[in-house]
Amino acid sequence: MPKTAAQTQTALLPAEELGRLVDALASRYKVFGPVAKGSEVRFDEICDPQDLRPLYSHTVLSPKKLFHRPVEPLFTAKRAQTFHAASDAEPDRPIAVLGIHPCDLAALLRLDRVFDRGQYKDPVYTARRKDAFIAVLNCSVPCDKGFCASMGTGPGAEEGYDLALTDIEDGYLVEAGSEQGRRVLESLNLEAGTDQDVSVKKYALDRTASQLRKRLDTTDLPQILESEFEHPYWGELKERCLGCANCTMVCPTCFCYDVADQIDLGLTDVKRVRSWDSCLLVQFAQVHGANFRKQREARIKQWIYHKLDYWVAQQGTFGCVGCGRCIRWCPANIDITDVVARMRMEAEA
Amino acid sequence: MSDFLIPKEAVIKQIKPQTYDTTTYTLSFVDPEDRNAYSFAPGQFNMVSVFGFGEAPISISSGPNGNGTFDHTVRAVGNLTKALTRMQVGDVVGIRGPYGSRWPVDEAKGKDILVVAGGIGLAPLRPFIMEVFRNRSEYGRLEICYGARTPKDLLFTDEFEQWRSVPDTLVRVTVDRAPDGDWQGNVGVVTTLFTDLSVGPSNTIALLCGPDIMMRFGVLDLLKRHYAPEAIFVSLERRMKCGVGMCGHCQCGPFFVCQDGPVFRYSDIQNVVESMV
Numbered sequence: 001m002p003k004t005a006a007q008t009q010t011a012l013l014p015a016e017e018l019g020r021l022v023d024a025l026a027s028r029y030k031v032f033g034p035v036a037k038g039s040e041v042r043f044d045e046i047c048d049p050q051d052l053r054p055l056y057s058h059t060v061l062s063p064k065k066l067f068h069r070p071v072e073p074l075f076t077a078k079r080a081q082t083f084h085a086a087s088d089a090e091p092d093r094p095i096a097v098l099g100i101h102p103c104d105l106a107a108l109l110r111l112d113r114v115f116d117r118g119q120y121k122d123p124v125y126t127a128r129r130k131d132a133f134i135a136v137l138n139c140s141v142p143c144d145k146g147f148c149a150s151m152g153t154g155p156g157a158e159e160g161y162d163l164a165l166t167d168i169e170d171g172y173l174v175e176a177g178s179e180q181g182r183r184v185l186e187s188l189n190l191e192a193g194t195d196q197d198v199s200v201k202k203y204a205l206d207r208t209a210s211q212l213r214k215r216l217d218t219t220d221l222p223q224i225l226e227s228e229f230e231h232p233y234w235g236e237l238k239e240r241c242l243g244c245a246n247c248t249m250v251c252p253t254c255f256c257y258d259v260a261d262q263i264d265l266g267l268t269d270v271k272r273v274r275s276w277d278s279c280l281l282v283q284f285a286q287v288h289g290a291n292f293r294k295q296r297e298a299r300i301k302q303w304i305y306h307k308l309d310y311w312v313a314q315q316g317t318f319g320c321v322g323c324g325r326c327i328r329w330c331p332a333n334i335d336i337t338d339v340v341a342r343m344r345m346e347a348e349a
Numbered sequence: 350m351s352d353f354l355i356p357k358e359a360v361i362k363q364i365k366p367q368t369y370d371t372t373t374y375t376l377s378f379v380d381p382e383d384r385n386a387y388s389f390a391p392g393q394f395n396m397v398s399v400f401g402f403g404e405a406p407i408s409i410s411s412g413p414n415g416n417g418t419f420d421h422t423v424r425a426v427g428n429l430t431k432a433l434t435r436m437q438v439g440d441v442v443g444i445r446g447p448y449g450s451r452w453p454v455d456e457a458k459g460k461d462i463l464v465v466a467g468g469i470g471l472a473p474l475r476p477f478i479m480e481v482f483r484n485r486s487e488y489g490r491l492e493i494c495y496g497a498r499t500p501k502d503l504l505f506t507d508e509f510e511q512w513r514s515v516p517d518t519l520v521r522v523t524v525d526r527a528p529d530g531d532w533q534g535n536v537g538v539v540t541t542l543f544t545d546l547s548v549g550p551s552n553t554i555a556l557l558c559g560p561d562i563m564m565r566f567g568v569l570d571l572l573k574r575h576y577a578p579e580a581i582f583v584s585l586e587r588r589m590k591c592g593v594g595m596c597g598h599c600q601c602g603p604f605f606v607c608q609d610g611p612v613f614r615y616s617d618i619q620n621v622v623e624s625m626v
Contacts, residue, residue, distance in 0.1 A: 074354050077400055117608075120593040123352045229622060256597030259590040263401045270401045272354075274590075277597070284598060287588050288426045290561060292601075292623060302623075306600065313603035 009182055010193030014171040019049030021135065021163075021174075022098065024184050029096035029133050032066055034059060046098065054099055054167070057143045062104040062252035062323065063097045067128045068111060071275045074124075074259070078268055094131035099165075103146060103323040105136050106153035107252030109160045113315055114255045133180060138166040140204040145324030147214040147337055153321040155208040156201075166201040173197045214324060216337045217344060221318075222309040224347040229301075231346055237339065238297035240332045245278035247326035247334075248303060253311075253319050254278070279303050304339060353593065356398045356443025357383045362418060364438055367504045371469060372434060373410060373422045379441065384417040389447035391454060391476035392584060392612040396592045397421060398443030402432040406589040406607070409447065410472040412479025422472035422504065448592040450612045452477040452556055453582055461489040461548040465567050467496050467539055467559020471504050473584050473611070474558050482515055492519040492547050496539030496563070500524050500532045519547050539563060540570045550575040558584040561625040568615055568626055578616035583626050585611050585618075 013021065025031045033046045034056040041056040043063045100108075112129060115122035139148070139155035148154030157164055162181030165172040173193050176182040248254045258277035263270050277284060279302045285292040293299045311319030320336065327335045363375035378384040389395075394408040405427070411420035425434045436442070454477065462481065466474050481488050493512070497503045503522065512520050521542050523535035535542065539559070555571055557564045564583050571581055587599035587606040594605035602621035604610060618624040 075352070115595060117594055120353050120595075122595055123354070255595065257590065257595075258598075259404065259596070261401050261403045267401070272404075274596075277590075279597065279600075285588055287586055288424075290586075292587065292625065298623075302600070310600070310603040 009176045009185060010198065011174045011185055011188065011190035012171050012193050012197060013165070013174050013188065013190055015054075015167075018052060018054060018172070020188055021184075022046050022049045022052070024187055025096040025098065025133060025135075028094065030093040031096045031098055032063065033098040043097070043100075052099070054137060055141070056099070057141075058145070058323075058325065058328065060325075060329070061250060062107060062325070063100050064104070064107060064111065064252045066095055066097065067108065067132070068115070068125055068255060068257075068276075071273060072124065074272045074274055076269065076271045078270070092128070094133065095128055096133035096135065098135040099137040100134060101139055101323070102136055102154035102157035103148045103151075103321040104252050105134060105157050105160050106148075106151075106321045107323070108134075110253050110311075110315060110317060110319065110321070111255055133184075134161045135163040135165060135181075136161040138164060138201070138205060139208050140167040142208045142211040142213070143324060145214060145327045147212055147216050147322040147324060149209040149212050149322070150214075150216040150218060150337075151318060151320055151322035155212075156205040166204065168197055168200045168204060170197075173201045214322075214327070214335075214337050216320075216322065216340050218308075218318065221340065221344075222312050224344055225305060225309045227347055228343045229305075231343070233342060233346060234297050234301055237300055237334065238295070240334055241280075241296055241300045242332055243280050243282070243296050243299065244331060245280040246329045246331065248278035248280055249276065250325035250329045251307075252321060252323055252325070253307070256284075279306070300334075304336065307336075308340065353445060354591070356396070356404070356445045358441050359383075359444040361436060361438050361440050361442065364436075367422060368502055370426070371422060371424045371504060373420050374433065374442075375411070375418050375420050376442065376444065377418045378444070387417075387419075387447075389413060389419065389476075390451035391480050392452040392473060393447035393449045394473070394592075394611065395419075395421070395444050395446035396448070396589070397423075397429070397433075398445075399429050399432040399436070400443065402429045404443070404445075404590070405429050406448075406592060408473035408584075408611070410475045412476045412483065414479075422469065422475075424469050445592060448607055450608075450610055452480075452584075452612055453554060453614075454480055457481075457554045458484075458487045459489065461553040462491045463546065463548050463553050463555040463571075464491070464493040464495075465539060465555065465557040465559070465563075466493070467563035467567075468498065468502060469504065470557075470559030470563070470584070471495055474556060475505065477556060478512070482512075482518075485515060485517075489552070490517045490519070490548050491515075492521070494521050494523075494539050494542040494546075496523045496525065496542075496559070498525045500527055500529065500534075538566070540566055543570050543574065546574075550577070550580075553580065555581045556583075557581065564626045578619055579614060581615035582612055583615055583618075585613060585624065585626070587611075 034041045035051040041053045115125040136157040161177040164175045256277045257274045259274045307319040358379040359376040365373045397407045398404040410422035425431045589599045590596035594608040599606035
């Protein structure tokens with residue numbers, strides 16, 4: 001797993017030589033990055049560096065999907081008198097993620113704590129993360145829905161990367177954040193970055209932060225939300241929410257999963273599969289004879305309260321990294337920054 | 350790779366019908382190593398697998414006994430629990446666990462104990478009752494108030510006589526309604542038994558398990574009778590897919606019921622709206 005920046009070795013990578021970084025990583029890793037897919041950009045394996053879209057504004061799904069996969073077989077077994085459960089989690093080549101934005105990296109660091117509970121560690125997720133190489137791409141240009149600066153997760157990454165790239169117009173300023181990163185950087189044999197390059201980077205990131213249009217004031221936010229739990233506004237919000245679960249599917253920190261057995265037509269081979277689940281869906285909190293969130297109001301509140309209140313109690317950080325995806329993909333135009341602003345106003349009234 | 354998500358094989362040693370829809374299964378791990386490594390505390394649960402039907406959290410209903418077996422008392426209400434009813438002695442299920450918090454076995458020492466159970470809620474409380482009986486002298490009075498919908502729904506009835514024979518132990522039973530007419534006992538919800546409790550609020554620990562509505566009104570009633578919120582414990586039921594705080598289903602306010610619960614001190618959750626208690 002990448003370490004917090006210990007070395008400050010920097011270099012300048014000409015924009016047209018980004019492919020050399022892909023090649024350097026490809027010998028050891030399966031390299032993923034932002035590639036064009038129809039009218040969208042998505043994280044996929046980089047087969048040809050020409051496909052890279054390093055200037056992308058956003059992706060539908062975050063690179064979370066590479067580590068906590070949307071659908072994942074946990075193990076297979078025979079349905080017989082006795083069953084033999086054996087994990088079929090094949091050892092993949094380690095994953096390198098090139099071009100992940102700082103918000104999505106911050107989300108991965110939060111997920112690391114979800115899936116490593118000390119006594120229990122999710123074996124698949126933690127194995128993928130342990131061996132992964134992270135080359136974060138800081139945001140020199142603001143996106144229209146993001147509010148990373150409000151959440152303290154961007155536009156520049158401060159931890160959790162092996163390499164950090166920042167577009168400084170003359171090319172990418174590349175900084176090593178770990179020993180693996182330093183070695184990869186060394187192998188590229190690049191010109192060292194100058195103090196001026198570092199100043200340009202700082203300027204570019206400050207400019208991005210100041211240009212972000214979306215903001216979310218986090219001051220006393222858990223207390224504010226707790227004091228407004230019964231506010232009638234939640235009933236209004238419920239009327240707009242379609243309960244479609246888009247927000248949870250695109251959220252880079254949503255981790256909830258369902259587990260189900262799939263059985264073959266011969267009724268012998270069984271596969272236990274987990275897949276992303278969503279607290280916006282009606283059966284999410286259902287047990288026999290009771291549904292703890294039967295009302296849509298309870299479900300949309302659960303999602304918002306988990307991100308902005310309960311997560312703080314659970315991890316000491318917010319569960320929202322300000323990527324803005326839930327705003328972008330909400331068919332009802334629900335905007336979490338508006339919701340928070342409204343609740344703050346109600347609390348202060 | 351050590352993978353906690355992969356269940357271990359356990360064989361059904363004994364099947365004992367409790368009611369028309371509820372059965373107690375005595376299980377033991379197939380592998381002696383699993384058997385030796387396994388221990389649980391009263392209040393904890395296992396994730397029980399019937400392969401092809403999935404996995405569900407089910408509380409342990411036997412006391413820790415040291416002979417390598419444990420019981421699950423299961424009501425057949427869903428796919429998995431109905432599949433269990435089709436299984437026989439010698440069949441194998443999958444077990445992961447034990448998970449979750451425990452009843453306050455140590456904190457209750459030297460105190461009187463009020464156990465309030467509704468329906469199948471007696472199953473998760475039975476390990477605690479067994480534990481008290483095992484170390485009877487370390488606890489004060491034990492009063493068990495048990496309510497069920499009808500006489501047909503009462504569990505562990507064949508044990509009540511034995512429980513009542515233990516010194517300083519009172520077992521009181523009530524049913525919401527007695528449609529068949531041959532019921533001689535109390536009729537009314539379980540809180541109707543509270544009017545003449547043999548234990549008082551000052552030195553008693555109260556443990557409740559049952560449907561939400563029973564726990565909610567049970568707790569309210571005890572608070573009115575001057576029980577401290579810190580002296581009341583409840584066990585919550587939630588949907589669970591992992592048992593270790595990762596699948597997200599069981600969240601209740603800031604808590605993961607599978608890890609922080611299922612047993613909660615009431616004072617810790619009294620302000621959590623979603624606790625429903």
